[in-house]
Amino acid sequence: MKFIQLSETCYYFESAVNIGYIKSGESGMLIDAGLDRQAAKKVISQLEKNELPLTHLFITHAHADHYGGASYIQEQLAVYTFASKEEAAILRNPVLEPLYLFHGALPLPELRNKFLEGPPIAVDEEVTEGTYWFGEQSFECIALPGHSLMQMGVLSDGILYAADSYFGAEQLFKHKIPYIIDAEETLHSLNRLLELNAAGAVPGHGAFEASFKDTVKVNASYHLKVLDSxxxxxxxxxxxxxxxxxxxxxxxxxxxxxxxxxxxxxxxxxxxxxxxxxxxxxxxxxxxxxxxxxxxx
Incomplete structure (x- = not known):
């Protein structure tokens, strides 16, 4: 897990599931928390090593690979946690994810694993699109649904944390049929990314790119290809x-x-x-x- 600085205040932990970090004076906010407590432990250790604070947590969407480590972080630190209203419902009641995947029936034990159901967490503030603050720093919440019901991206200091609104090209082709819940909203979110003014973007899976819009276009073309097939x-x-x-x-x-x-x-x-x-x-x-x-x- 590499810890990479992108701007004066923005960083990210490059891993199979990327985790963002923004510093604001004596405050620091993680964007997502990784799959499990092991990922969260590594993040906390890296921040302590670099003498960086951790006071806030933003969960972009309620898929276990993005929030599974959040309960450990909340156990260890008094972090103020943001998420959208729709995603917060699942974060507080994680069984909802395997439940909806299993046709709404009570999921079998084999579906109640850490990849589909992370530990429940507290959400302190439910966000919508707009400007929010932590410490001395503002950030923009950008609605990017399609991969999940109301996934939120975070834009701060010119860096976009795009969650799973798009994938790095390698990860996209590896997935073959990308997981989405709404193709129309997915394409709409990709178009929004093309309109954003940002110095670069971090996808949930894949490397940071300054010229990320080329990869966004590859994603849009790929979804259209699947639709045509x-x-x-x-x-x-x-x-x-x-x-x-x-x-x-x-x-x-x-x-x-x-x-x-x-x-x-x-x-x-x-x-x-x-x-x-x-x-x-x-x-x-x-x-x-x-x-x-x-x-x-």
Whole structure:
């Protein structure tokens, strides 16, 4: 885990899941907390080594790889914690994540793991878009939904902490079918990133880039490619929904061998289908108590 300074006040911990840090006088704010207590311990250790304060915590979205270490931080330090109202509901009740992935049924024990359900945390302030302060420093909250219900990015001192609104190119292609819950909002958020004035950006997964907008464009093109691939598979007579998932996983060489992986891909593919349904290009139908997807053209 490398600790990298980006500006006079902005830093980040470069890791499989990036963690941001902003210093403001005697105050310091983490942006996300990593997967688990081990990640959080490393962060606290690095900050102590560099004699940097930790007084605030901002959780961009309620996916366990971004907040799993937060409970340990709250146990060790009196940190004031920010999150959006929608994400705070899950942060306070983490079972909601495996619950919604498992069709709303009580999730099986195998789904209640640290990758899908972090320990619950307290949220002191629910934020919306706009300007907030900690210590002597202001920061902008920017709504970037699509990957989650109300993911928030943070912009401070010209540095954008973009969370999972986009991925580094290597991580994007590695994921093959990126996890999203709303394709339309995902593309809208990517367009917002292209309009932002920032000196550089840190994605949730991938390296900091000064010229991050080229990578944002790669993300947008990739999502459109997935949408096109999906639409081409559908026929007027209809295809069973599970076969659509299977066909997309085969095309993108995805090995969804565990229940948790399959549920994540099912959610993402549903998110892409939802955009096509809103555009009246495809529709869901029920036939013989089975869910089918068919094109309307």
């Amino acid at each position: 999906l639409e081409k598979k559908l026929t007027p007579s209809g295809i069973p929904f599970d076969e659509v998932i299977q066909s997309m996983c085969e095309e993108y060489d995805v090995a969804a061998e565990r229940l948790s992986s399959w549920l994540l891909y099912r959610t993402a593919i549903t998110a892409y289908l939802t955009k096509l349904i809103k555009e009246e290009k495809v529709e869901f139908i029920i036939r013989d108590a089975m869910l089918f997807v068919r094109s309307k053209n």
